[in-house]
Every structure is written in structure tokens, then in C-alpha cells.
Amino acid sequence: MALAQGLVKPEGFEVKDRPDDGGRWLVVVWRESPSDAPGAKYVLFGSTSEGGPWTQVAEVDSKAPEGFQNSNPKMFWLADLFEQAKHRHYLEIRSIPHPTKANHSIPLWNASSRSTGPKRSYYFRLEMVRESTGERLVVGSGDAQPIANLWDSSKSTIFLGCVGFCALVLTMIRRARKNPDMFVRRIPGLDAVDEAIGRATEMGKPVLYLNGLLGMESISTIASTSILGRLARRIAQYDSQILVPCYDPVVLPICQEIVREAYLDAGRPDAFREESIYFLSNDQFSYVAAVDGIMMRDKPAANFYMGYYYAESLLLAETGAATGAIQIAGTDSVTQLPFFIAACDYTLIGEELYAASAYLSRDPMQLGSLKGLDYGKAVLIAMLLVGTLLVSFELDFVRKLFATF
Amino acid sequence: MSQETKRPIARWVIFLLVALAAVIPYLMKFELPELPAEVVDALYKEVEALPEGTPVLISFDFDPGAEAELDPMARAILRQCFRKKLRVINLSLYMPQAVPLMQGVIRDISKEYEGRVTKGTDYVVVGFSPAAQASINGMGEDFYSVFPRDMDDRPLKGMPVMKGISTLKDFGLVIDLAAGSLPDYWLVFGQSKHHFKMGLGCTAVMATDYYPYLQSKQLVGMIGGMSAGYRYEKLVGIPGPAGSAMRSLSVIHLLIVALVIVGNIVYFAQRRR
């Protein structure tokens, strides 16, 4: 090894476990050196045992920005807020090249995450090289064990934000118990529900209700089934008929149960017909073709499209419009909203679908959650305005605090 | 009350006009002018910049309904990849019905490049995996845990086309050709976790949803809809189905604009009366 002339050893060399990961990564960190310049390189060697054999893991130019991530939020997210990370170099290591098998690498494992056994240490040595003069300098060596972390601290701000919002909603729900009289603005689409059902009863035609094209794992489908329950109760009271063709087989028995209970609550168990809630198909266009056929043959007087829809939204709405039905749609599918707005009489936009259950039932606890949601939005708007103002004056620590990684 | 407002033009007349606007230009052969699109050019340039032998993952996530929009761009991308001698790994996470479409495109384009590309060395079809979220998570940790074998039941590990690939990070570019919600899964569980380069081909309706990802550079480029697919075909330099479809699309767009204008003229005339 040539004598280290002119190369200045950087300080602070460390090998450590990468924080906030699943035990598959290590990080090698060191501070900048005054010798960092074009032509000077850092070469990292790794081994699974202290005495070697060593294989080259990485080689980076000391001044190349793509060689390092000087402000890695995962590693230095707190320090990065205060700009301390800019004078550190680091490399993330996921595997070490195999010493004998070409094109093979040894992935880093935390033994406890993969098998029961002793934890493994991995060894690294960093050298600084200047090829033009043949200088070589050992910066440092060390070892570490990758550890699977239980908590991702870089997402703590997001977690706190979520918990804060949840606390706000729960507080408003509690408050609603004491003060049940809460103002909620008019939602024309929901006010028109009675009108739609009345029209169907007068004409002696059924009401068609669709739950959307997602399963019960989707919030929009759950919101839709909750609206179905309230709607079915009113339909039972009006002595009208409901048709619920289902796209998802899991949604089918739930809808049957909901409608059955609704008819029972309305005192009309005899009027309930299980065959009016049935499965059609869980293929998108087969379902749409079948529903369009139902609309053209049975000519329902009122169509409700509540849930998540894809491209078939306009097919449904236009066919319904052609039959002269009153149409009320509610979806959180942002891409399909324009089609429903153009083709339906009333449309519930986004969260109005989620609010529908609370709106129709006027249950104080559900209304309380709506209030909490509104206050949460107000906080979000305030943060957006404050954040925009701060960033305009190049104070972007708030933005970094809430960056998702 | 929802009854159809009195139309000055009957519905069937509108449908007939649309049918004629679709069929007649399709049968005619006239050239269309250029239609530049920055985001499409960006994806093209990204693929062009990849060195020979770089592995590219293409996810075919569309069904027969969206085939008309997505098939032309799939063919154009595959032609470009084969021309550049990139290694192409093809899969689907959307639904089983997407797999024959994927096989059809690859069969046709690989026939065009017969003798220049070989299955197993230059491209492979690994098949379908359900539960897209779990599959993308799995591929991010270990590709072979999700797809151990290709569609011909051959083990993927050791195949020349899979050399150097163990996770999603090892791909030079991942392109999702999607008609459903799959891009959201790819972006949230794939790109933002593993930071690979990602491009998107999607229907025109969906394209507007993904502009924020272009702005944040999570997507390197996007082909949104038929007109963007047409632009990509022009860039690749081999005419494809988007060219003839674009003629019909252009005329239909103008027809709809004309119908809207006529409708408003009649509306205001009726109001004045």
C-alpha cells in the first residue's frame, strides 16, 4: 500500500444498523474529508467474518452527488430538518458479493427475522483511493448486526397526525352525545331520496340499487350498504319494491341480511323477497350488460348508484336516463364523478357518500363524526396555508416534517 | 324529476353520426399532423437511454375492454425494447383475463423480431399473480417468491433473461400498462418503497389522476390514452393500430364539439322564445 500522502482521513467512520427497517440493511457513515475531490474515490469492502475474505461492495467518487444521499430522510430525518446531514457521506448495504461464486451475493439478514439462530455480524472496511497518485488510505473498519425495528420513527409525524385526527373525531362524537342537535348542511341528493321512492311507489315500479364494483373491504361499499339499510326501511314503509343486483358475492349475503332486517324493522317481514337481491356477475362489463338489461326490461322508476365505479358509470347512467328514471349517484371514484354529474339528477361527491348514513339517520353519534371530519379539514386547510406561506419564504422544515418516505 | 329533456336531435341520430364518424375515417387513409406530448416523449427518452441488456419489467394490467387503448402502446413499447435489445420480463397482476392479451401481444411482436430475440434470453412471460398488493410487496423483497417459474413452467432463477435480478430494485425500468387501480398499488407499495424508475401507460380517463406523480418525479413518463399511444407509435417509428384509430377519434371529438355547439344554439333559441 502506498504511503498516504495528501489524503486526509475523514472522521466519524461507523457501521451501523439502518434505522426504521426490517433488518435487511446496514449503513456505513463517515464525515466529509478535505481530500474529497474529483479523482478521489471511496472503496468499501465487506466480509461475513472478521478476518475476511474481503470482497468489494461499493466504489463511489468522493464528489459525485449520485454516489451518496447526503440528506437521506430515513437516516437523518431529524438532523436533516436542521441541515446537519449535509456534511456526512453514507452508503446503504443490502448484500455482500460472494467471495468465490461469481454473480452471487450474500444478502444481509437479521438472523432472528429469518430463522432462530444467533444474530449475524457483518464486517466492513472503507478505503480512500487516489488512482492518479496511487495513494490509498484505510478510513476505518467496523461491524454491525442488522436489526429488525418494530417502529418506523420517520413516520412518527404521520402517526401523530392520524392519532390527532382520530382524537378529534372521537371528541366530537362524545360531544354529540351531550348535545345531539347538530347542524349539517343540506345535501340535495339525499333530500331527493324520499322523492325518488315516492315516485317509484306511485308508478308501481321498483327501485334499483347498486353497490358499486368493489367488495366489502372498501369503505365506499360499507357506506353504500349502510345507505341501503335506511333506504330499504323507507321502501318497506312505502310498500314499494327494491332490486339489488350484486357484483361481489361477499356483498350479496350482507345486502340480503340488511334488507331483511330493514323490512323487519318497518314491520313488513312478509313483503321481503330474497330473490330481489341476487348475484349477477363479478366481471365488470358482464355486470353492466345485465344491469342495463334489467333497466330496459323492468324500467325502475328510481336508480341509486352508490359505491365505487369504473368505466361502466356512464353506461349505467345513460341507460337509466333513457328509461326516464330519477337517478341519484354517490361515488368516491374521482374519475367517474364527471360522468355521473353529467348523466344523473343528483350526485353525492366523495365524502358526501360517507356522510349519507349519518345524514339519513340523524343519529347524533354519527353526526358527531361528521363534525370531527369537518374540523379535521379545517386544520388541514390551515396547515396548507401556513405551509405555503413558509415555503414561499424558503422555510421548508414543516414540509420535511410531513414528507412521506 | 328525471325525464329526458326534449331533444332537438333524436338519440338515434346522434348514435348514427358517431357510428359514421368512427367507421368512415377508419377506412380512409389520411395523414394526421403531429401531436407532441411532453410526458410521452419523456417515457420514450427514458427507454431510449437504457443500455443494451437492461432488464425492464412490463406489467399488463388491462382487460379486453381497455385493450383498444392499451394494446397499441404495449406493442410500441415492446418494439422499442426489442429494438434496443433490452431484457423484457412480462407479468400481470390485474386479473386472469389479462394474461391471454399479454401473451397475444408478445407472440405477435416476438414473431416480428424472430431471429433477433429469444424467449428465455431476451424476454420471458412469468404469468399472473393475484392479490396485487401482496405480490408487489413480495417482489420488492424477493422476485422469485412471487414468480418462481415462467408460464412454460420453467424455473426463472438461472434464466439468462433474469440475470442479476432478485428484487424490483434491480430493474432498470418498470412500466405498468393499466386500466384499473393497479398504478396506485405499484406507486404506493412499489415505487415509493423501493425507488425504482417507473413509467405508466393508462386510459385517458385515468391519466389526469397521475399528473401529481409526474410532478413529484415518481413517474418518469406517461402514455395516457389513445392520442398518447399514437404519439408513442410515431416516436418508435413503426405504424400501429393507434394511427387508424386516431383518425376516428379525432373526427368523433370534433363531432361531439359540434353537437355541443348545436345543442347550445338550440337551447338559447328556445329560451328566447
Place this chain on the structure above:
Amino acid sequence: MRFFKRTIPLALTFVIGVVFFLQPFSPHPFSGKLLELFSNWVAIVASVSLVLGLGSLFLVHLGKIRKQGAGWGYSAVLLSCFFWISVAGFWPMKVDDPQHEGQTIWKIGGDGVIESHYFWIYWNVYRPCGATMFSILGFFIASAAFRAFRARSLEATLLLVSAVIIMVGNIPWGFEWGGGLAGSLKGVNWLPDFTKAQTLGPDIRDWVLTVPNMAAKRAILFGVVLGGIATSLRIIFGIERSYLGGGRD
């Protein structure tokens, strides 16, 4: 009975809701395995529930055929197609064995090639039907646009104008006309430079898509996500119970 129909489901909803609220914040492999386990179970339950759906389908259509109700012929067609494609899916055919060149093996349902019965149905029936249904959208969009795009109010006029801008901007002639308009505005000194750009048409279209459209979409998305969180909280804490059937008791 109430214990099984109400208490256990509510308790399970609460526990699993809280666990999966915390899951994205944990990078530990156990967290990933838990997500994978539940995702797989969701897929399994959905597949098994297909049997329920098929049962419902059979009941409805067999009932119609038996009673010879209106449209019973369509029910007969549906059920016979169901059996036809099921049989085709189990129909074996000889394909080349990729593991042993020159040999052939029997494969259930074929190998993706058109010559197999199953894939003949896919390529010649299912695929054209799917494409046709999607294509009908083109007609319906024209019909809906003609009906809905009337300048009744300021908002309706804005909707109308932006729709025209996007439609014209998406076609090659729109690019030419935009360029022509930009050319004709070159002599007008007091207009800003962007109005004289060759790409005026696509620029205006892109501005409409990326600025007002994106702002509105983001706002709706914020509402949807926050509304989703609030709805999820109602479900986790048992305030919203309609999915259990029948609402609160």
C-alpha cells in the same frame, strides 16, 4: 346468539382495525407477514364466496326457467353458456412440452393458443363482447355531452368550455389550430409570450388538466380520504354497524 352475531364481530373488527392501523408504521418482517396472511385470507374468502354467488345465480335463473317467467329463454342461454365454458375449461388438448423439446403433453384448458376450446371462447366471444361494451361508451358520451353541456349557468359554461378545450387539445388538428391561433396573435404586442407559442393548444389543455382540474381532484381526494378515516373509525368503534345487517340494536 347475540354474542355470535354482534359481540364477536364487533370485537374482531375493533382488534383487527387497530392492528392494521398500526401495521404500516412497523417495518418489522412480522408486520409484512401479517399483511400477507390477511391479504391471502381475503382472497381465499372471496374465492369461496363465489360459490355463494353462483348458488344465487342458479337459483334465480332456474326459478325463472321453471316458472317460464318473462325472459326465461335468456336464463336458459345463460346457464347453458355457463356449462359450455366450464366444460371447455376442463377440455384437455395437446401442447408442446417446453421442458422436453419435441414431445407433447396434455394440458387442461389449452395453453393460451386460440386453437384450444377454452381460448377460442375467450378470443372470439369474451374479448369482442368486452370491447363492444366499452365501445358503447363512445356513443353514450356523445349523447350525454349533447344533453348535459348546456350553458345554463356560469359553472355549466365553465364545464362546457373546458370540455371543448380538452377535446380539441387531444387531437392532432387541435395542435395545428392552436399553433395557427398563436401565429395570428404574434402581431399583438400586449399579449404575453405563451399565447404565441406553437404549442398553444396542448399548453392550454395541459394547464386546464394540471392546474384547475388537479386542484379540484386533490380537494375531493382530501375529503374522500378524511371521510374514509372517519367512516373507518365509526366502523372500528362499533358506531356504524349496518354491515352486520340491521343497524344498531
